[in-house]
Structure formats: C-alpha cells, structure tokens
Amino acid sequence: MTTTKSTRKRWEGIGVNLAMLLVLVFAMVPIFTTVLISFKSEQDIIRKPPNIFPCDTPEGFKWSECRWSVEGYQRVLAPKPSETSPLGVAITGNIPRIYIPNSVLYATATSLLVVFLAGLSGYAFSRYRFRGHGLLMTGILAITGVPLLTNLLALYQMAATFRKADLPFYDDRLFIIAVYMGFYLPLSVWIAKGFFDAIPRELEEAALIDGCTPVGALLRVTMPLALPGLAAVFLLTFVSVWNEFIAGYLIIAKNQYKPVMFGLYDFLGQNIINLQVIAAACILIASPVVILFVFTRRSFFRAMVEGAVKG
Amino acid sequence: MTQSQSSYSPSKPHRKRDWLPFWLILPTVVVLLAIQVYPALYTVWLSVHERKPAGWTYVGVDNFRRLLNMGLFKESIGHTIIFLVGYASLTMLLGFIVAMLLNRKMRLSGFYVTLLFIPWIIADLLTGIVFRLLVFPDYGIFSGILQNPALFPPDGISILTAARPKPWFGDFPFPPSPAMIYLILASAWRALPFITLLLLASMQTIPQEVLESSRIDGANGWQIVRHIMIPLMLPTLVVALFSLTLSGMNGIGMVFSLTGGGPGTSTEVLSMLLYAIGWRQLYFGRAAALALLIAVINWLLITGTLRFTRLQERSIS
Numbered sequence: 001m002t003t004t005k006s007t008r009k010r011w012e013g014i015g016v017n018l019a020m021l022l023v024l025v026f027a028m029v030p031i032f033t034t035v036l037i038s039f040k041s042e043q044d045i046i047r048k049p050p051n052i053f054p055c056d057t058p059e060g061f062k063w064s065e066c067r068w069s070v071e072g073y074q075r076v077l078a079p080k081p082s083e084t085s086p087l088g089v090a091i092t093g094n095i096p097r098i099y100i101p102n103s104v105l106y107a108t109a110t111s112l113l114v115v116f117l118a119g120l121s122g123y124a125f126s127r128y129r130f131r132g133h134g135l136l137m138t139g140i141l142a143i144t145g146v147p148l149l150t151n152l153l154a155l156y157q158m159a160a161t162f163r164k165a166d167l168p169f170y171d172d173r174l175f176i177i178a179v180y181m182g183f184y185l186p187l188s189v190w191i192a193k194g195f196f197d198a199i200p201r202e203l204e205e206a207a208l209i210d211g212c213t214p215v216g217a218l219l220r221v222t223m224p225l226a227l228p229g230l231a232a233v234f235l236l237t238f239v240s241v242w243n244e245f246i247a248g249y250l251i252i253a254k255n256q257y258k259p260v261m262f263g264l265y266d267f268l269g270q271n272i273i274n275l276q277v278i279a280a281a282c283i284l285i286a287s288p289v290v291i292l293f294v295f296t297r298r299s300f301f302r303a304m305v306e307g308a309v310k311g
Numbered sequence: 312m313t314q315s316q317s318s319y320s321p322s323k324p325h326r327k328r329d330w331l332p333f334w335l336i337l338p339t340v341v342v343l344l345a346i347q348v349y350p351a352l353y354t355v356w357l358s359v360h361e362r363k364p365a366g367w368t369y370v371g372v373d374n375f376r377r378l379l380n381m382g383l384f385k386e387s388i389g390h391t392i393i394f395l396v397g398y399a400s401l402t403m404l405l406g407f408i409v410a411m412l413l414n415r416k417m418r419l420s421g422f423y424v425t426l427l428f429i430p431w432i433i434a435d436l437l438t439g440i441v442f443r444l445l446v447f448p449d450y451g452i453f454s455g456i457l458q459n460p461a462l463f464p465p466d467g468i469s470i471l472t473a474a475r476p477k478p479w480f481g482d483f484p485f486p487p488s489p490a491m492i493y494l495i496l497a498s499a500w501r502a503l504p505f506i507t508l509l510l511l512a513s514m515q516t517i518p519q520e521v522l523e524s525s526r527i528d529g530a531n532g533w534q535i536v537r538h539i540m541i542p543l544m545l546p547t548l549v550v551a552l553f554s555l556t557l558s559g560m561n562g563i564g565m566v567f568s569l570t571g572g573g574p575g576t577s578t579e580v581l582s583m584l585l586y587a588i589g590w591r592q593l594y595f596g597r598a599a600a601l602a603l604l605i606a607v608i609n610w611l612l613i614t615g616t617l618r619f620t621r622l623q624e625r626s627i628s
Contacts, residue, residue, distance in 0.1 A: 016412060020412055023409050027426065027427050027429070027503070030430075030441050031430075033452050048449055049455035050451060050454060050455050117338050120336070120339070121339040123335060130329070130332055140339075145557065145609060145610070147561035151347065153354060153599050154353035154357060157357070178342070178345070185339060239432050242434070243434030243437075245434065245567070246564065268440060275450060282437055290429060290433075293429070294425055297424075
C-alpha cells in the first residue's frame, strides 16, 4: 500500500515536472529561435529547408564549425568609422540613433509624471473621505476600460489642430507624452491607492502629533514607505509606453519624433527578406525592457496583481 | 465628475486640511478630462460628421448606415468573434493548467519563473514580428514542417498566405484561415503569463483544508476543479476573461505586424478595420462610428462583468 502510493507520487512528480518543462518550451521557443536567427549569416537564412543551427558541414553536424555571425546587428547599428567619437566608430542606424532615444524620452517622462500624479491622487483617495469620493473612483475605473484605439481618431484630430495652430512651444512630443499619461494614469491611480491603503495611518498621525504639517507628514513619512509601490507604477508605465505602437505611429507627424516600435515597423518594411536583420532589431529593442523586468520582477508582479484585482 | 468637486464641503472645521485632497486630485482629473473624456465626446461628434471638400459637414446617421451596409464590416465581426473565442478560451485553459502546476508546493527557481513570464513584457508588435519570423514563407524555421505537403496537405504553402477554407455556415467565416489560428496562438503566447499570474493569485487564496477534506471524501481531481476551485475562483475567472476580451478586441499591434489583416481579409478584425477605414480610406467619420460601436461593446462588457462579480460577491458573503 505505502509503496504503491509513493511510486504513484513519484510518477506524479515526474509528470508535473514534464508538464512544466513543456510550458517552458512553449514560452521560450519563439524567443530562443529569434536569438538564433539574429546570429546567423545571410547564406544560412536563405536556404531550403531551413535549419535550426548553422552548424552543418559536408561531413555532418559539428558544433565547432558553426557559422555564427553578427551581420544582423551590424546592419541595425550601422557603425561607421568616425574621428570625432571617442570609440572611433559612430552608430548611424536609425533605430539606435533616433527611435530608441525618442522612446527613452517618452517612457521616462511619462512614467515620472504618472508616478507623481498617481502618487498625489492615490494618497488623497486612500486617506481622505470627501463628497464624490466613490463617484470619482468609479469614474476613474470606468476610464481604465476605455481603450486607446477608440479615442485615437479624436486624438489624431486634436494633434492636427495643435500643429495647425502653430503654437510656439508646441511639439508633437509634448502631446504624445500627454496622451500616454492620460492612458496609463487611471490604472496607476488605483494601484497607488492600493499601496497607500497598506501603509498604516497611525504613522502619519504620530507625525502630525509631533508637529508635522499634513504635507510634511506625506513627504517625510508616507512617501518613503510608498516608494516600492510607486517604483512598481513607474516600471509598469515605462514598459507600457516602450511597447506602445499605434498611437505613437499615428499621432506624431514627423518620422524623427516617432517611437521605437514605429522604427521597428519601418525597418520591417525595408528588410522584408533579411530575417537575421529583423531578428537582431527585435532583440535590441526588446532587451532593455526584458533586462529591466528580470531585475525588478517582484515589483511588476505586485503592481499587476494589485491593478488586475481592482481593474 | 467635476461637479462632485465643486460641491466639495468647505464648511467643515479643519478648512485648510479639507482642501488638500482637492488639490491633490485636481491634476489627475484635468489630464483625464483632456485626454480621455474630451476625445470620447469628440469621437461622438466625429461619428455624425464627415469630411467633405467644403469641410466637416453634418451627416447624421449616414456614417452608421454606410458602415452597416459594408460587406467587410459584417465579415469583420465574424473574424473578431472567432478570434476572441479562440484567444480567450485557449489562454484561459492554458492559464488554468499552468497556474495549477505552479500552485503545487514545488521548489521553483526564480530563474524558471522569470523565463516563463518574459513573453508578457514583449510588445505586441514585436511578438507579431517574432512569430512571423518563425513561419516566414520558405525560410522560417517551422516552414520546413508546416509547408511539407505530406504533413499538411494539400498545397504546401505558408500558413501566412494559405487561403481561408470554404465557410460552413453561410457568410460566417468559420472554419478560420490558418493565419487566424496562428494569430490566436501568438496572442495566447503573449497573454498567458498575465492570466496565469492572475489565476494563481486567486488559487492561492483557496484554503488547503478545503481541498484536502474533499480529497479525503473521495473527490477526484476533475470534481475538485469543477465543484470547488472554479466556484471559489469565479470572480477572478470573470476578471481574467474580461481583460482578455478587452485586450483582444482593442489590441492592434499583433495583427498589424503578423498578418496585416490578410491573407485577403481573413484576419481583418474590427480594430484593423478601424485603422483601414480611418487611415487608409480616410473616412474619419465612418471610422469614428465604428470606434463608437467598439466602445459600446467594451462598455457593455465592463458593466456586465462588474454586475456579475457584484452578484457573485453578494451570493458568497
């Protein structure tokens, strides 16, 4: 009896592990093959039937004979010798030179603004009960459900109107940051409120009794404690803006201001057959957020569960 | 929303402190009014106007009528339904299974879980490109298998270009094209980590004693899932289903880069149709009418889900 039970348990354990392995394979195959493709040379890309590793020789498969190449990356970065740059080469590819800096700007600016505004209003919603509190919270929740897609036509028209008005300070970059802010703010307010709710009120009250002003208590006591939560909001917004395509593509008029996902889409059209170049561009563009995610995984999970349960 | 602020009670004793939340919330409300509320109203205005040589002119319900008479619109609804049903059911099923696997008290390294969750932060446009690379006609790594006429008869052409089979039920585009099935698979790949995480969080709130006592009472695995786990997790399951439906209906990046709506019109879902009418054919009014219809469907889904979860909460408590 006991032996059959333990063998059954063991088989079950093996089954579960196999299933987990299968899931991991499903999750990793597209990423792994893209990395492989990005390191192939053109002669190994255009062959039928396609092979997985570029390692076959007339004598058979040899690991030592693999023809790895960085041609794809070279064509994305397009390094050219230059006398002015300190390393002796200048990166001239459009993706690293124009589109990645644009997206870094949009994602950073949007995330900072979202964290600031969501922090303020999340705090107010968490700590104060005022007339219209519930209504306002529900209103923000309802807005969370409005997709970017259905507002896009109006936002496109608004951007066109602003451009035509020829305002001296106006630039599509300001408008797109405002658009991203408006779209990632509602969920962030809910997430921030959840994090503030978890901080005991007594701490602030103690600070108030000790003579702190309400704003002082907020800045000196509550904010430092809320920092991990606000960091989660920052990361979530950063990744969302980095990954956003359609709004940046349509709302911004000048190509030089468009974000990195447009750069990738544009690049796809130019290199339709050079799979290794496309794969290299994908790896270069995905790696910043993947690296960010690997190091801040816990923060992401907390924010997402918090946001999803509410939203 | 604004009304509730103006009627803010200034007559309370700590007058100075009472105004603080108003100032804290004001910037958020201003941004949301400008970027969310105003454009939504603007879309309503657009939907009853159309750009004519003389400028924007009022056309009433003409935009809606033209939209409903458009053959592609009806077909596109069919594609959207097939996509949503396939995407939501595949992701929910896989997500439930993976969550159950992760829920067992196994020692999983952080590395493993991190790898598992990477698809989640890959952009939808990028996911589409990656999946396109895999089956790229002739040169993609899987095209050797997928274009083998011995395995997938009859023609041996890429799944990205294979035509849609003859529909079984009149105009309804079923069975879907290979490209649509592949699009569903790619979308599920990207959504799986998030759904798994959501279901896992809910699964972990089920007390172990409940599961153990039912096991002692002789319930088998399927009975436990069917009669204990699913009822207890119902609110989360509904939230997950709802978020999948919303993201599936409003996401455009993956279709854009994976199939571009094709081959033919076989993956032309409503979001792609909106783009095509608005930015390729430049009928902004008609596209706004479609945006409004999509928004109404979204709104029905959201309120329906909220009502459903409230009912559930009430019946449980």
